[in-house]
Amino acid sequence: MRSVSELARTLAGEGVVLRPIDPDADATALFEASRDPAIWTYLPYGPYASADELRAALAEKAGSDDPIFFTVVVDDVPLGSLSYLRITPQHGVIEIGHIWFGTPLQRTPAATEAIYLLARHVFDDLGWRRLEWKCDAQNAKSRRAAERFGFTFEGVFRKHMIVKGRDRDTAWFSIIDDEWPAIRAAFEAWLAPENFDAAGAQRKSLAQWRQ
Numbered sequence: 001m002r003s004v005s006e007l008a009r010t011l012a013g014e015g016v017v018l019r020p021i022d023p024d025a026d027a028t029a030l031f032e033a034s035r036d037p038a039i040w041t042y043l044p045y046g047p048y049a050s051a052d053e054l055r056a057a058l059a060e061k062a063g064s065d066d067p068i069f070f071t072v073v074v075d076d077v078p079l080g081s082l083s084y085l086r087i088t089p090q091h092g093v094i095e096i097g098h099i100w101f102g103t104p105l106q107r108t109p110a111a112t113e114a115i116y117l118l119a120r121h122v123f124d125d126l127g128w129r130r131l132e133w134k135c136d137a138q139n140a141k142s143r144r145a146a147e148r149f150g151f152t153f154e155g156v157f158r159k160h161m162i163v164k165g166r167d168r169d170t171a172w173f174s175i176i177d178d179e180w181p182a183i184r185a186a187f188e189a190w191l192a193p194e195n196f197d198a199a200g201a202q203r204k205s206l207a208q209w210r211q
Helices: 023-033 051-062 109-125 140-148 180-191 206-210
Strands: 017-020 068-074 077-088 093-101 130-136 152-163 166-176
Touching (some): 023 051, 023 077, 051 068, 068 109, 077 109, 093 109, 109 130, 109 180, 140 152, 140 166, 166 180
Parallel strands (some): 093 130
Antiparallel strands (some): 130 166, 152 166
């Protein structure tokens, strides 16, 4: 297994780039992309009242080594953020979290590719064993996303956290290295240009490709 220091680097795909957060470069565009308050319902922070307030929050995140935060960039425009966290190199275990996609990024191939890039880096570049996804058990959208991406549901930790003043039960999901080759192949088949028609609609879903 390779060093944790290799986690914090730019990952580039066909339609999206994940790079370390740059508060000054990212704050204005991210603020504009994330005006929908629903984006922040299940996150421990946000919404933000201004780009300056978001910039200050990004500055704190930029200095963190766990979580390691990335900005999601499409066509040179920052549109969201996500992170690696709970980084445990001695066991080859890591989590994807703090995921928030601005409105223009949601339900796009770039959003799916962002998750693919993080997963591919963990398994193919670093050779780690387990990738985790955790979310508020009430967050049906995140739970559906985890299953769509090929994560296996493992159960609910009751009263796992207090978030924004309320108890949070946490749903746990994972992908392990044995499963990754088939999941990777499905991601790559889904992301291929020929999987989309002239109107941009998918021909086969990720679940169908995994089958």
